[in-house]
Amino acid sequence: MATQVTATATADARRGSSFLRIAIALQTLTIFAQAVSAGLLLTSSYGETLHSAGARVMYGASMLYLLAAILAWKPGGGSPRPVWHASGFLVLASAQVVLGIAHVPSVHLPLGVLMFGLSVLALARR
Numbered sequence: 426m427a428t429q430v431t432a433t434a435t436a437d438a439r440r441g442s443s444f445l446r447i448a449i450a451l452q453t454l455t456i457f458a459q460a461v462s463a464g465l466l467l468t469s470s471y472g473e474t475l476h477s478a479g480a481r482v483m484y485g486a487s488m489l490y491l492l493a494a495i496l497a498w499k500p501g502g503g504s505p506r507p508v509w510h511a512s513g514f515l516v517l518a519s520a521q522v523v524l525g526i527a528h529v530p531s532v533h534l535p536l537g538v539l540m541f542g543l544s545v546l547a548l549a550r551r
Contacts, residue, residue: 445507446551448486448493452514453544455483459537480522487511487518510547514540 462479465472494511497503517540524533 442497442551445490445493445497446548448490449544449548449551452483452486452490453541453548455479455486456537456541456544459483460541463534463537476525480525484518484522487515491515514544514547517543 459476459479462472462476466476491508491511491514494507498505498508517536521533521536521540524536
């Protein structure tokens with residue numbers, strides 16, 4: 426009986442870990458797409474629409490990352506570290522949205538580069 430409970434807990438932890446990895450990959454992809462749409466913002470008429478829509482998707486991906494981190498941590502009893510990392514990303518994403526709306530590219534652009542680098546690092550660690 427104890428072996429069955431342990432096997433179920435291990436399967437749940439593995440499932441939560443793969444969901445977390447997918448969420449981080451999605452976040453990384455959306456941040457990269459934002460960099461591409463930022464370039465289009467400077468060169469085409471539809472760039473602003475793409476960048477605005479991409480911002481919403483990127484913010485949603487950051488929220489999904491936090492949800493995945495919580496789900497991977499709670500049932501399996503693992504480390505809460507991914508939850509702190511995901512919370513930090515959500516704070517950075519919130520700052521990105523505020524800075525983008527306020528048109529402060531001197532901080533918005535470097536923060537986007539930092540977020541992409543941190544997201545790639547988080548993906549490599551998973």
